[in-house]
Amino acid sequence: MTNKATKTTMWEFLQSLGKTFMLPVALLAFSGILLGVGSSLSSGAIREAIPFLDNTLLQYLFMWMTKIGLVAFIYLPVMFAIAIPLGLAREEKGVAAFAGFVGYAAFNLAINFFLTVNGVLGDDAERKAYGVKSIIGIESIDTGILGAVMVGIIVAKLHQRFYTFKMPDALAFFGGARFVPIISAITLGVVGVFIPFVWPYFAAGINGIGNLIAGAGAFGPFLFGTGERLLLPVGLHHILVALVRFTEAGGTMAVCGETVSGALNIFYAELSCADTNGFSLK
Numbered sequence: 001m002t003n004k005a006t007k008t009t010m011w012e013f014l015q016s017l018g019k020t021f022m023l024p025v026a027l028l029a030f031s032g033i034l035l036g037v038g039s040s041l042s043s044g045a046i047r048e049a050i051p052f053l054d055n056t057l058l059q060y061l062f063m064w065m066t067k068i069g070l071v072a073f074i075y076l077p078v079m080f081a082i083a084i085p086l087g088l089a090r091e092e093k094g095v096a097a098f099a100g101f102v103g104y105a106a107f108n109l110a111i112n113f114f115l116t117v118n119g120v121l122g123d124d125a126e127r128k129a130y131g132v133k134s135i136i137g138i139e140s141i142d143t144g145i146l147g148a149v150m151v152g153i154i155v156a157k158l159h160q161r162f163y164t165f166k167m168p169d170a171l172a173f174f175g176g177a178r179f180v181p182i183i184s185a186i187t188l189g190v191v192g193v194f195i196p197f198v199w200p201y202f203a204a205g206i207n208g209i210g211n212l213i214a215g216a217g218a219f220g221p222f223l224f225g226t227g228e229r230l231l232l233p234v235g236l237h238h239i240l241v242a243l244v245r246f247t248e249a250g251g252t253m254a255v256c257g258e259t260v261s262g263a264l265n266i267f268y269a270e271l272s273c274a275d276t277n278g279f280s281l282k
Contacts (some may be wrong), residue, residue: 017153020087024079028072035069038062075267077148078104078136084152089159090184095177096159103155103184104148110192115139130196131203141199144261154191155184207252 040046042062047054053062072079081104084096091097112121120126121139135141143150159180167175174182252261255269 016088017084017149020084020152021080023083023087024072024076027079028076031069031072032067035064035073038065038067038069042066045258057122073269075136076265077143077145080145080148080152081155083177084149085156085159088156089163092159092163092177092180095163095180096156098182099159099184100152100155102181103158103188104151105136106185107147107151107188108135108138110189111140112138112196114193114196115141142194143195143199144178146202147195148197150191152186154187155180158184158187 040064042059047059053059063169078101082100085096085100086093115121115130115132120130120132131142132139134140135142141147162179162183163177165175165179165183166172167179196246252259253269255266256262258269260266260269
């Protein structure tokens with residue numbers, strides 16, 4: 001009975017986790033519309049074909065749409081880190097979302113600590129080997145959506161456990177909901193220190209999935225489509241789709257001098273790149 005109850009709880013958790021993806025994905029879809037309209041109508045080919053659009057005010061409007069449309073593409077991981085605890089929390093949802101951002105920042109600062117003390121940031125070869133990028137202004141390892149999902153789940157569990165936590169009277173101010181971002185910062189700060197040791201194995205596994213799909217030829221999309229359809233009735237298809245859309249499993253390409261991973265990320269990166277003459281993903 002205990003094992004059955006545990007399995008049921010895990011099943012429900014995965015379903016709930018998949019549903020939390022919808023908040024950032026909905027913003028991503030709207031941002032894609034802004035990005036597509038703005039970048040296409042500001043392109044030189046469109047301006048030549050439709051001279052009416054070659055107007056300073058209109059072009060400023062299209063450029064503004066393009067810039068605003070990039071918000072979901074640039075900050076997608078941090079949005080997942082916030083949306084997951086927000087969606088999974090049953091009480092004090094605002095605190096859970098705030099703790100998600102705090103945890104994600106602490107996670108990347110801890111990684112930055114490891115990279116700093118090991119001299120990685122001053123060595124270009126080491127930076128490339130570790131995949132160092134600027135994450136919300138912090139030089140850190142680009143763990144992408146997978147890292148953000150991990151942070152979001154940890155914060156959600158911490159919130160569930162500690163949002164009613166009572167401190168001793170002398171420290172009562174830090175108890176209850178206020179304790180959630182505190183324990184999130186401490187916990188994710190510890191987790192972040194160990195990430196550089198284990199991340200290469202996660203990255204290799206994700207790349208392996210991508211290589212498997214790519215190497216299977218026409219059978220690759222069949223595998224993905226079959227998996228999505230099989231998971232659809234139980235609501236777990238969002239997790240599989242997110243894996244292909246936003247991680248190395250969906251491919252990695254250099255777009256406008258930047259390395260971009262994930263099928264949807266690559267599409268949006270090419271859409272916003274002025275040098276794009278065609279799209280790699282059909």
